[in-house]
Amino acid sequence: MNARGENISLLYIEDEAIVRENMLEFLNRRFDKVWVAENGAEGLETYRKKAPDIVLTDIRMPVMGGLEMARAILEFDDKAIIIVTSAHNESNYLLEAIEMGVNNYLLKPLEWNKVDATLQRCIERVLKTRNARDLENLQTEEAFHYTITSLARAAEANDEDNGNHILRVGEYSAAICRSIGFPKQLVDTIVLQSQLHDVGKIHVAPEILKKPGKLTNEEMELVREHTVFGARIIGSHPRLETAKSIALHHHEHWDGTGYPYGLAMIEIPVVARIVAIADVYDALRNQRIYKTGFDHDTACSIILEGDGRTEPSHFDPFLLEAFKKIERELEAIYGRLATVK
Ligand SMILES: [Fe+2]
Ligand SMILES: [Fe+2]
CATH class of the missing domain: 1.10.3210.10 (Hypothetical protein af1432)
Incomplete structure (x- = not known):
């Protein structure tokens, strides 16, 4: 990964402890803040509380699966950036994910360079959205100043x-x-x-x-x-x-x-x-x-x-x-x- 995910947070949802440990070590080196959940229900709760920039989730999990969680997240935040991981034999899940608007996926077994490239793409998207929002805020502030001055001039x-x-x-x-x-x-x-x-x-x-x-x-x-x-x-x-x-x-x-x-x-x-x-x-x-x-x-x-x-x-x-x-x-x-x- 070229850039670290500075000031960028990620929520990782995975039910298998060994996979989770390995991935966490990898993610912690790259993101300032990583939250972890063991199933979709926990993931959804954490998403609502913490509003992470990126979500990385497994699909098949107990209590609530990754797709069900992704659907719930996208319902109240249609700009959420979600990456799903799935095995080769689960391509039907992938189609469902794409249909609901999840456009990042990683195939298992995970290859670190591909994980890296996907995360990098997501980080760039987060930064682009933030820059656009900053610009919008700046323009709103300028409009606020301009309106006050114009109103004062009009009264004068x-x-x-x-x-x-x-x-x-x-x-x-x-x-x-x-x-x-x-x-x-x-x-x-x-x-x-x-x-x-x-x-x-x-x-x-x-x-x-x-x-x-x-x-x-x-x-x-x-x-x-x-x-x-x-x-x-x-x-x-x-x-x-x-x-x-x-x-x-x-x-x-x-x-x-x-x-x-x-x-x-x-x-x-x-x-x-x-x-x-x-x-x-x-x-x-x-x-x-x-x-x-x-x-x-x-x-x-x-x-x-x-x-x-x-x-x-x-x-x-x-x-x-x-x-x-x-x-x-x-x-x-x-x-x-x-x-x-
Ligand atoms: Fe006066
Ligand atoms: Fe005056």
Whole structure:
């Protein structure tokens, strides 16, 4: 055999002890994991519990024969790779095996080079299936990322030209997360899913979002609802929990004065507390139809000292400390991803 069956498991079913011992010695040298059963019933149970990559089985055995077992396995796993071994005078069994979809067989007495070649073929099939599955998983993951980004972009079209606002908020949030030691996987999730923080604005009329003057109380109420709408749009998929938390709570304030629920302190999910700082920093920097943009130092002093509208008490004090340490990094992100007007 050219390649060892690394990370590949095999289930071997044989009732005769001597044949079993010999074969086991051979198999153990070639596979990482070998399970053994003495008849079809035991083999079937082991298959269900362990899901081996390859099954090698004798045909005539007490309790349950190899073909009966193979049929039961193929019924719930039609891609199972099964090799049957049979004697020359049992060719009728072989035909039956082929008919049910078992396409590997070995004639007894076994010749090691033929056993080797058949196992090798099966290993290659296992690896091919795994590669195809890996590729499929990768494509699904890419589609997941793509869909989130597209949805965020679609929602943004309703708002005033925000340009790269959603990307910048993701990058600032990542910088804050890294500075407080969040694991990379969580940082990656926040970068991606924070893009949906304002997705609920899709439900708010563009005339309100783009209104140059001051909003009326009713209009303000409608704008505030983008948090609840956002959470509703994102839904309850477990992989989008972070996005949902951020969309729903990124306007809550540490001191309880935010919306939609007036949550305070650690009642607010930490991911939303992080995005809240990032979002406010970007809103202060960015020029909007109803306001001019501030330079970096002014934006920082408004967040850290307040201006009557934004107050430091709105933010998690621990995260404000982190913000202070990395504010230059945020400035660089703004510079790199600034909106081209
Ligand atoms: Fe928002
Ligand atoms: Fe935002």
